[in-house]
Amino acid sequence: MSWIGExxxxxxxxxxxxxxxxxxxxxxxxxxxxxxxxxxxxxTGTESPVVVVLSGSMEPGFQRGDILLxxxxxxxxxxxxxxxxxxxGRDIPIVHRVIEVHERKTTGKVDVLTKGxxxxxxxxxxxxxxxxxxxxxxxxxxxxxxxxxxxxxxIIMTEKPxxxxxxxxxxxxxxxxxxx
Amino acid sequence: xxxxxxxxxxxxxxxVTALAFICAIASLSDNFSDQNPSAEIQxxxxxxxxxxxxxxxxxxxxxxxTADLQSLFTWNTKQVFAFVAAEYETPKNSLNxxxxxxxxxxxKEHAKFRIQTSNKYRFIDQGHNLRGKEFxxxxxxxxxxKTGKMFADKxxxxxxxxxxxxx
Numbered sequence: 505m506s507w508i509g510e511x512x513x514x515x516x517x518x519x520x521x522x523x524x525x526x527x528x529x530x531x532x533x534x535x536x537x538x539x540x541x542x543x544x545x546x547x548t549g550t551e552s553p554v555v556v557v558l559s560g561s562m563e564p565g566f567q568r569g570d571i572l573l574x575x576x577x578x579x580x581x582x583x584x585x586x587x588x589x590x591x592x593g594r595d596i597p598i599v600h601r602v603i604e605v606h607e608r609k610t611t612g613k614v615d616v617l618t619k620g621x622x623x624x625x626x627x628x629x630x631x632x633x634x635x636x637x638x639x640x641x642x643x644x645x646x647x648x649x650x651x652x653x654x655x656x657x658x659i660i661m662t663e664k665p666x667x668x669x670x671x672x673x674x675x676x677x678x679x680x681x682x683x684x
Numbered sequence: 685x686x687x688x689x690x691x692x693x694x695x696x697x698x699x700v701t702a703l704a705f706i707c708a709i710a711s712l713s714d715n716f717s718d719q720n721p722s723a724e725i726q727x728x729x730x731x732x733x734x735x736x737x738x739x740x741x742x743x744x745x746x747x748x749x750t751a752d753l754q755s756l757f758t759w760n761t762k763q764v765f766a767f768v769a770a771e772y773e774t775p776k777n778s779l780n781x782x783x784x785x786x787x788x789x790x791x792k793e794h795a796k797f798r799i800q801t802s803n804k805y806r807f808i809d810q811g812h813n814l815r816g817k818e819f820x821x822x823x824x825x826x827x828x829x830k831t832g833k834m835f836a837d838k839x840x841x842x843x844x845x846x847x848x849x850x851x
Contacts, residue, residue, distance in 0.1 A: 564788065565763055565828040583769045583781040584824040584836055601765075601826075603783035606810050609776060615810070621765065621788065626805070649833045651707060 550576040550645035555588055555597055556655030561620030562586075562599060569656040572599060574645030581605060581614050581640065586647040589618070592632050597644060600627060606637075614640055710760045711832020717758045723751035723823040723839050725768065728800060733814070733851050741814040743807045743846060746800065747785065749823070753795040756827055764789040765826040771840075772819035774811060782807050784821075816848040 544553040557570045566572065574588055581587070583605050588597045603626060604617035615637035619626040628636065661668040725747055732744040749768060756764055767786030774780060784803040789795050824838040 564790070565765065580779075583783050584765075584767060584826055584838075586826070586834075603767075603786075603805060605779065605781040606777050607779040609778040612778075619805075621786075647834065649711070650829060651831055 548573075548575045548645070550574050552588075552597065552644060555599065556658045557599060558596070558659070559620075561622050562601075563622045565621060566599065566650070567652070569653055569659055571651040571655040572647040573649035573651070575648045576643075576645040580607065580612075581616055581643065587616075587618065588644045588647065589638055589642045590644060591630065591635075591642070598627075598630065599647065616640075616643070707831040711829060714758055714760055714827075714829060714833065714835070717755075719755045721751070721753045721756055721825065721837075721839070723749070723753075723841075725749050725821045725823065725841055727821075727844060730847060730851070731802060733847060735812055735850060736808070739812060741809040741812045743814060744802060745784075745807070746802045747821075748798070748800045749785070750798040751796070751823060753789060753825055754792050756825060757792040757795060760829045760832065762828050762830045763791075764795065765828060767824050769822050769824060770807060770819050770844075771822055772817055774809070774813040774817075776811060776813075780809070814846050815850070816846060818843070818845040820844070 545551060547553075553574055555572050555574060557566045557568055557572060560568055572586075572588070581602060583602050585602050586599060587602055588599050590597050598618075600618040600620045602616055603619045604615075606615040607613070616639065617626055617628070617637060631638065661671070728746040728748050730743065730745050732742070734742060736742050747768065751766065753764055753766060765786065765788055767783050769781045769783045771779065771781050783805055784807060785801055786804065789797075820840050820842045821844055822838045822840045824836060826834065826836040828834055
């Protein structure tokens with residue numbers, strides 16, 4: 505019977521306050537990351553201020569694994585801009601260059617055609633069936649800056665999810681076992 | 685405090701911060717470069733000018749493009765993307781921009797060039813407004829850096845026009 509007493513004692517000896525402090529610290533780290541992310545969304549005017557280049561269609565300028573910094577302003581869309589857009593019904597954002605613009609006099613709406621620098625043909629085949637042009641609401645942002653290689657972390661974590669779990673598990677372990 | 689884990693963490697954080705700082709400085713240095721690119725475009729020939737079966741005008745032309753973009757290259761430049769676009773107005777559209785030709789310039793040596801080429805991409809109007817149309821040809825360039833901010837600019841050359849009749 506004494507081992508029950510010993511187990512109860514050892515459970516009591518886990519410092520509740522220390523555990524709670526560590527949990528709150530972890531929560532603070534997570535929420536401040538979220539705050540920074542949302543603030544970036546406000547400043548840059550787009551839902552996704554940072555995208556990772558996934559395909560080779562813009563080589564040699566942008567390689568797979570590079571990161572693009574985006575910004576969206578009310579300025580009209582013009583040829584030459586590198587835009588990030590999503591096709592209706594598909595989740596994956598595509599980063600290509602605008603090669604044709606037709607802007608309506610009366611409404612100010614634009615028809616936009618895009619093409620990847622490394623592709624031979626324009627993106628008509630990528631658009632939804634029967635769609636000939638992109639419109640402003642498809643476009644999420646313009647690329648204004650660029651960082652090489654940093655996006656590989658995201659690509660690896662997406663394509664081999666086990667690495668993501670290992671990383672999160674290791675971080676969790678570090679937080680729990682740290683003595684301060 | 686002296687375990688391998690803590691040391692690795694400190695090293696990692698420091699190196700990421702240092703790299704970020706270097707990228708930012710590299711990008712800032714681009715603002716100090718003095719740039720004076722120049723270009724000239726001539727239309728050598730209008731090859732084809734017709735109405736497509738579904739009522740849109742299409743033009744095919746041969747261009748002679750001379751340009752000197754060497755001053756755009758800095759040590760932080762990865763490549764310059766140059767393209768020529770035709771800009772014009774129609775009754776329905778306040779602005780039409782159609783890209784006719786583009787090229788990737790990988791380094792300074794290739795940045796001074798003269799080429800004669802027919803348009804790489806089809807010049808098709810939204811409608812049949814092109815007869816006798818006056819348009820600008822603009823040479824745009826987009827400087828893509830090794831890291832940091834990209835910037836773009838253009839030279840507008842007005843005064844080109846298409847023939848009054850199909851051929």
